[in-house]
Amino acid sequence: MNYQIVTASAVPRLISIAVSHYCEKVRWALEWLKIPYVEESHVPLFHRFATREYGSSSVPILVTGADTFTDSTDILHYLNTLAPEGRYLYPPDPEPCREVEQLEELFDTKLGVSIRGWAYFYRLDDREAMRRVWCKGTPWVEQVGFAIAYPIMRRLVQQSLNITAASAASSLQEIKQIFDTVNQQLADNRPYLVGDQFSAADITFAALAAPALLPPEHPVMPSQLDGIKSEMATTIKELRATPAGMYALRLYREQRHFS
Ligand SMILES: N[C@@H](CCC(=O)N[C@@H](CS)C(=O)NCC(=O)O)C(=O)O
Structure with a gap:
């Protein structure tokens, strides 16, 4: 098992538009991998006040203790590195x-x-x-x-x-x-x-x-x-x-x- 101990300050933040299907993709991956996260949802267009800090206009954005990811596929690849044994998003082969x-x-x-x-x-x-x-x-x-x-x-x-x-x-x-x-x-x-x-x-x-x-x-x-x-x-x-x-x-x- 390689579950990581996640401290409160290191819990990833998912900046989202709740109804966005790309945000749902990331939410599903986080939950499937049992990774704790907090979601900060925004009304479309107002979301730009939150995203511009990270140099992006779109959501999802995942902010971790060390990095920021501004594309759903990049986020899933990152989450795959945290996947518990036997559970992955991308096959090892x-x-x-x-x-x-x-x-x-x-x-x-x-x-x-x-x-x-x-x-x-x-x-x-x-x-x-x-x-x-x-x-x-x-x-x-x-x-x-x-x-x-x-x-x-x-x-x-x-x-x-x-x-x-x-x-x-x-x-x-x-x-x-x-x-x-x-x-x-x-x-x-x-x-x-x-x-x-x-x-x-x-x-x-x-x-x-x-x-x-x-x-x-x-x-x-x-x-x-x-x-x-x-x-x-x-x-x-x-x-x-x-x-x-x-x-x-x-x-x-x-x-x-x-x-
Ligand atoms: N390729 C991006 C697409 C994300 C995307 O299209 N997000 C839409 C929401 S469904 C968005 O943020 N649109 C608002 C905007 O671009 O200002 C990803 O996979 O993360």
């Missing part, structure tokens, strides 16, 4: 490790980006739903900022992420392509994406796919479809029924909150 890294890169650069744009296209109009997920666990002053400035924030997000009906349609195509890739990978009934062990590839797929599947075990997003626009709800139901969707939902059920 080079070939499966490379496979995990390639899948993680595909999900990070394509799936995560497409799902975010697609989901915001349907959800940004629902101010109350946005308040619940954007403000969760954030400082009260940022919540006041949300209450005053949401219409402006919404426009900024739409503009910066280029959210339109056309971009949502092409994002959905990309989401379906990646689900197909995962369907093919799972076609031989393997339990996990690479080898027979849970890895960073599995966490990354399930966490980044979550906004299009709404798993009941997700710590921030509600899973109910009532109140969701019918076109979005129909797609969620379709994606949930694919092998890739069922697999991500299973990971949430079996591996997200384990004891």
Whole structure:
């Protein structure tokens, strides 16, 4: 066993936007490796006051006693160095490790980006739903900022992420392509994406796919479809029924909150 003794001052700080699926990827890895941490969540856009100190505009950021990591994949590689014996995020053998890294890169650069744009296209109009997920666990002053400035924030997000009906349609195509890739990978009934062990590839797929599947075990997003626009709800139901969707939902059920 190489569990580390973590003193209160050395507990890593996860600077997040609670609903961000990249932050959920890191949260899941921390919890799966049983690494204590504190999460400091921010309302989107206000998060920049917290991130600029670390030279980054995006979250997740992990601040440890010695280092700061500003990208979810860098964070998972760091956490892997703290993994207890027999539990890892990246397989020790080079070939499966490379496979995990390639899948993680595909999900990070394509799936995560497409799902975010697609989901915001349907959800940004629902101010109350946005308040619940954007403000969760954030400082009260940022919540006041949300209450005053949401219409402006919404426009900024739409503009910066280029959210339109056309971009949502092409994002959905990309989401379906990646689900197909995962369907093919799972076609031989393997339990996990690479080898027979849970890895960073599995966490990354399930966490980044979550906004299009709404798993009941997700710590921030509600899973109910009532109140969701019918076109979005129909797609969620379709994606949930694919092998890739069922697999991500299973990971949430079996591996997200384990004891
Ligand atoms: N490649 C980065 C992507 C992280 C990312 O896109 N974070 C989004 C939240 S989902 C963000 O912070 N957006 C706000 C911004 O860039 O200002 C990672 O894997 O950490």
